[in-house]
Amino acid sequence: MPRYYTEEHEWIDVDGDIATVGITDFAQGQLGDIVFVEVPDTGAELSQGGDAAVVESVKAASDVYAPVDGTVTEGNGALEEDPALVNSDPEGEGWFFRMALSDKSQLDGLMNAAAYKAFCDDL
Amino acid sequence: MTEIEQTGEEAVETETLPLDAWHRAKGGRMVEFAGYWMPIQYEGIMAEHLWTRENAGLFDVSHMGQLHLSGEGLDDALEAVLPGDVKSLAVGRMRYSLLLAEDGGILDDLMLSRWPDGIYMVVNGAVKWEDIGHLREELPDAITINHFEDRALLALQGPKAFDALKRHTTGKWPLDALVFMTGGPFQIGGIDAWISRSGYTGEDGFEISVDADKVQEVADLLCGELEVKPIGLGARDSLRLEAGLPLYGHDLDPTIDPIEGDLGFAIQKRRREEGGFPGAARILGHYANGSPRKRVGLTIDGKLPVREGAKLFDGEREIGVVTSGGFAPSVGAPIAMGYVPRDHAAPGTAIAAEVRGKRVPCTVTAMPFVPHRYVRKQGG
Incomplete structure (x- = not known):
């Protein structure tokens, strides 16, 4: 299952036409302690680069953007009870939402793991 | 992913604190605040906050303005610019007060301490230059204002602050002599320091004014104690919020008077009776009838x-x-x-x-x- 990354520090796992989206370990480290996550409602239409979710750390609220176009199929309900999952397992249990992809060709514009690592090293 | 709310303010040229390299070596994540690079956190705001409530946290607050005022008629002069009772402030005692605009709006909140040779004043870093300008403008020529730009300020806060500090403190009095809102001269590891029992967390704790070129020695001595960790601005903000303490520029500003700001306690009885401070009519009206x-x-x-x-x-x-x-x-x-x-x-x-x-x-x-x-x- 290929995993892509954005310059906004989201990761996206693609399984057929469905993708799972979260924020990277680098991002959670920058944010610090996560105290609240607002995930999009099922059925919400997302467009690439548009607001998708909000993550709140102790110090600030940050927007999470949609990495590609699509329709939300599921938000991670576990984050409501335990937002700190984003800190402890950002690229696993701490996923934000799943979406049905509208245009898989958009994935070609995203980074792979090696490219994302190089991107972070340059920050 | 982009931060929605920006916390820092743009500064003309961001300055470094005397402990800048020390913060970076301790893993401090530096952000611009009040014109300085300051540590927002080391290991994490949550952990640092809870550590301070249980143990002791060392905060570098050297961005704050440390002023010394002296001269003939100082008490009267100060009472004309702030609503606190300065005259009754005995040597070694501290008082929270407010610099007021003509209309009673709050220009800054600050701490006054009586030193044998004058008044020591600690003001907010973000407005210290405006404060100094205001004081120069409003106070008579007989009053000398000395800005201690060569001094650093540390705060050691938390239930174990006393134990950690006492091990390094010598002087004319034991550290036990200090109670909340009093201060005096001591030595920490032989280094001269003005120590007060005060702070911005709601916990017991101390604020320590020392020469900037000695502050690293003091910070190292204190952080060498098992109870003490360095704590960043992030936890300083969450600690003071829990303690109900206002932050100037956010909870207080020139449109707000002391009664609106729920700071009526900072206007002592004699001042309420006599008035004679900026905005007295508005403020005393609000005191009597509610704002x-x-x-x-x-x-x-x-x-x-x-x-x-x-x-x-x-x-x-x-x-x-x-x-x-x-x-x-x-x-x-x-x-x-x-x-x-x-x-x-x-x-x-x-x-x-x-x-x-x-x-x-x-x-x-x-x-x-x-x-x-x-x-x-x-x-x-």
């Missing part, structure tokens, strides 16, 4: 943090605004402070805050959110 709006604490239903700028509603009617807010680690929930009309200021009043278009129920609450643990009696 149209008041700073209050808010507890928040649910987990969504309500932050600075959120509008407050009673039904469909917009009634006020949140001036500080966030997740409170020791409370385990979001809290906030803000301004509401007088008829909504009673604890228990149910209102709502608007966050991203959603209404979040909240309740006006007496502050502090976490009880103060100041040591007011000797031997404590």
Whole structure:
């Protein structure tokens, strides 16, 4: 299952036409302690680069953007009870939402793991 | 992913603190604040906050302005620019006070300490240059204002601060001689320091003024104690919010007078009776009859943090605004402070805050959110 990354520090796992989206370990480290996550409602239409979710750390609220176009199929309900999952397992249990992809060709514009690592090293 | 709310303010040229390299070596994540590079956190705001409530945290607050005022007629001169009772302030005692504009609006909040040779004043870093300008303008020529730019300021806060500091402190008196809101000259590891028992966390603790070129030695001595860790600005903010203490530039500004800011305690009885401070008519009117709006604490239903700028509603009617807010680690929930009309200021009043278009129920609450643990009696 290929995993892509954005310059906004989201990761996206693609399984057929469905993708799972979260924020990277680098991002959670920058944010610090996560105290609240607002995930999009099922059925919400997302467009690439548009607001998708909000993550709140102790110090600030940050927007999470949609990495590609699509329709939300599921938000991670576990984050409501335990937002700190984003800190402890950002690229696993701490996923934000799943979406049905509208245009898989958009994935070609995203980074792979090696490219994302190089991107972070340059920050 | 982009931060929605910017916390820092743009500065002309960001300066470094005397402990800049020390913070970076300790893993401090540096941000611009009040014109300086300052550590927002080391290991994490939550852990640092809780550590301070349980143990002791060392804060570098050297960005704050340390002033010394002296000269003939100093007490009268100061009482003309602030509403505190300066005349009754004995040597070694401290008082919280407010620099007031002509109309009674708050230009800054500050600490006054009586030294044998004058008044030592600590003002907020973000407005210290404006404060100095205001004081030069308003005080008579006979008053000398000395800006201690060559001194650093540390705060050691938490229930174990006393134990950690006492091991390194010598002087004419034992450290036990200090109670809340008193200060005196001591040596820490042989280094001259003015130490006061005061702070901005609601915990017992101390503020330590030392020469900038000796501050690293003092910071190393204190952080060498098992009880002490360096703590960043992030936890300083969440600790003071839980303690119900206002932050200038956020909870207080020149449009707010001391009564609106719920700081009536800073106007002692003699000053209330005699007046004679800027904005006395407005302020004493508000003291007697209540102010149209008041700073209050808010507890928040649910987990969504309500932050600075959120509008407050009673039904469909917009009634006020949140001036500080966030997740409170020791409370385990979001809290906030803000301004509401007088008829909504009673604890228990149910209102709502608007966050991203959603209404979040909240309740006006007496502050502090976490009880103060100041040591007011000797031997404590």
